[in-house]
Amino acid sequence: xxxxxxxxxxxxxxxxxxxxxxxxxxxxxxxxxxxxxxxxxxxxxxxxxxxxxxxxxxxxxxxxxxxxxxxxxxxxxxxxxxxxxxxxxxxxxxxxxxxxxxxxxxxxxxxxxxxxxxxxxxxxxxxxxxxxxxx
Numbered sequence: 555x556x557x558x559x560x561x562x563x564x565x566x567x568x569x570x571x572x573x574x575x576x577x578x579x580x581x582x583x584x585x586x587x588x589x590x591x592x593x594x595x596x597x598x599x600x601x602x603x604x605x606x607x608x609x610x611x612x613x614x615x616x617x618x619x620x621x622x623x624x625x626x627x628x629x630x631x632x633x634x635x636x637x638x639x640x641x642x643x644x645x646x647x648x649x650x651x652x653x654x655x656x657x658x659x660x661x662x663x664x665x666x667x668x669x670x671x672x673x674x675x676x677x678x679x680x681x682x683x684x685x686x687x688x689x
Contacts (some may be wrong), residue, residue: 559604562661564652565594565689570610571619571626578621591689593666599623607659609652625659649675656684665689
């Protein structure tokens with residue numbers, strides 16, 4: 555049996571677990587004014603029978619959901635209210651967790667749409683065997 559593709563998707567801030575719960579029921583997320591990128595990601599993974607790990611930085615607390623081919627995690631960015639350099643250190647910690655999650659999930663491809671990342675950090679992923687796409 556061929557190996558299933560494994561995608562990691564980091565869309566940025568948002569309630570990706572809430573969107574998933576609506577997507578499973580065949581509904582659009584009523585808290586959004588358009589079809590969400592995360593629901594489109596779920597749809598593509600489902601159509602390809604691929605495994606997906608979605609990680610976002612919500613304003614709310616950390617949460618985790620594992621269902622069928624999906625693992626979905628709310629991972630708040632630490633120190634997001636801090637000033638200057640301290641904020642960037644918190645963001646760096648978030649990015650290192652994102653890389654660690656990508657590697658532990660054994661993702662083939664990481665799709666990053668996060669608007670608040672230091673993109674140079676993600677340059678580590680191709681060296682570690684993970685293709686990177688920007689959404």
